[in-house]
Amino acid sequence: MKPSELAKPFVHAYPAYVPGRPIEDVAREMGLDPAAIVKLASNENAFGPSPRAVEAAKRAIEHGQLYPDGGCLALRNRLAEFHGLKPEQFVIGNGSNEIIEFLGHVFLSRGDEVVMGLPEFVMYRLVALLFGATPVEVPLVNHGNDLGALARAVTPRTKLVIVATPNNPTGTANSPEELASFIRSLPDWVICVVDEAYSDFADNPPDIRPLIREGLNVIGLRTFSKVYGLASLRVGYGYAGAELASLLDRVRQPFNVNAVAQAAAVAALDDQDFARMCARETRKGIRRLEEGFADLGLEFVPSQANFVLVRVGDGAHVFEDLQHRGIIVRPLKLYDMPEWIRVTAGTPGQNERLLGELAAVLP
Numbered sequence: 001m002k003p004s005e006l007a008k009p010f011v012h013a014y015p016a017y018v019p020g021r022p023i024e025d026v027a028r029e030m031g032l033d034p035a036a037i038v039k040l041a042s043n044e045n046a047f048g049p050s051p052r053a054v055e056a057a058k059r060a061i062e063h064g065q066l067y068p069d070g071g072c073l074a075l076r077n078r079l080a081e082f083h084g085l086k087p088e089q090f091v092i093g094n095g096s097n098e099i100i101e102f103l104g105h106v107f108l109s110r111g112d113e114v115v116m117g118l119p120e121f122v123m124y125r126l127v128a129l130l131f132g133a134t135p136v137e138v139p140l141v142n143h144g145n146d147l148g149a150l151a152r153a154v155t156p157r158t159k160l161v162i163v164a165t166p167n168n169p170t171g172t173a174n175s176p177e178e179l180a181s182f183i184r185s186l187p188d189w190v191i192c193v194v195d196e197a198y199s200d201f202a203d204n205p206p207d208i209r210p211l212i213r214e215g216l217n218v219i220g221l222r223t224f225s226k227v228y229g230l231a232s233l234r235v236g237y238g239y240a241g242a243e244l245a246s247l248l249d250r251v252r253q254p255f256n257v258n259a260v261a262q263a264a265a266v267a268a269l270d271d272q273d274f275a276r277m278c279a280r281e282t283r284k285g286i287r288r289l290e291e292g293f294a295d296l297g298l299e300f301v302p303s304q305a306n307f308v309l310v311r312v313g314d315g316a317h318v319f320e321d322l323q324h325r326g327i328i329v330r331p332l333k334l335y336d337m338p339e340w341i342r343v344t345a346g347t348p349g350q351n352e353r354l355l356g357e358l359a360a361v362l363p
């Protein structure tokens, strides 16, 4: 029999994740110099990692023959200090994406439901489908998560409710107060997942630690891919009550986070001055993009994250035209928003280049 006949039936219908296009790919296809290409497609950090993280990564690879510490003890200790929690309240993943998958391993069976916004980060839907669960997608209102509607969508079959704040792809945030009362309102058979991938860029991010201390079923997800500029190393974490964290930790691969990533993450946490600079400069970049879009007469969604959603008419067309000019943005067909593109804030020079090229390609 062919492998495709042997595969589980759901795999045939399983939608693939479509990432932002890599610079090398676009350079090859367009015949451009990779150095001249600007990627503003994947909400990465234009300012790169802290030099201290780079040094730590170089030192770590000198011991590349050794398996990493599977328990990520040094990183969990450092995170515990940073957040004022205990090391056993953390679970470390190969990117925070992997923590979403751990949640599936631990909590989702066929027929379970996962409540989430629409549109919201597509991995939530993909992980629900991977475990045979049903994604219950609740339309955003004014591009923001409608917490009341999310709460009303909960049924006895709901296992997870996921809220990204700020949300991806819209960049909107829920207020700490409304988020806290939403979490309190959920029944106790539901785990609330608060995805804080972009919270470092927000004006007034929520603090779910008091809710964790109260013993509520809530987990925060964070990543080193955004404000810490370490997306290539794949490291993220969840923090929750110790019982929830240890359940998630149980289903990981023995060495899921490599030693270079662990060392770089610890060093990045130690360099908060650099992280604060990245957050500050990124916010300035966001304001500049928003101002530029307004000058071009384009509708945009005011952003609390490191990217802005802007309505350009034919998103796929504008994406293609920008690509020919060496700028990669994210078309949003995948999110069923064909008139919009998502643009990550770059360096000041990159932002000006994007605005100039966008002006040139608009009809």
Ligand SMILES: Cc1ncc(COP(=O)(O)O)c(C=O)c1O
Residues within 6 Å of the ligand: 042, 043, 094, 095, 096, 097, 098, 121, 164, 167, 168, 195, 197, 222, 223, 224, 225, 231, 234, 235, 236
């Ligand atoms: C909302 C959200 N959560 C999680 C992630 C995944 O981050 P990581 O690189 O840690 O897997 C992303 C990445 O873009 C994201 O947008």
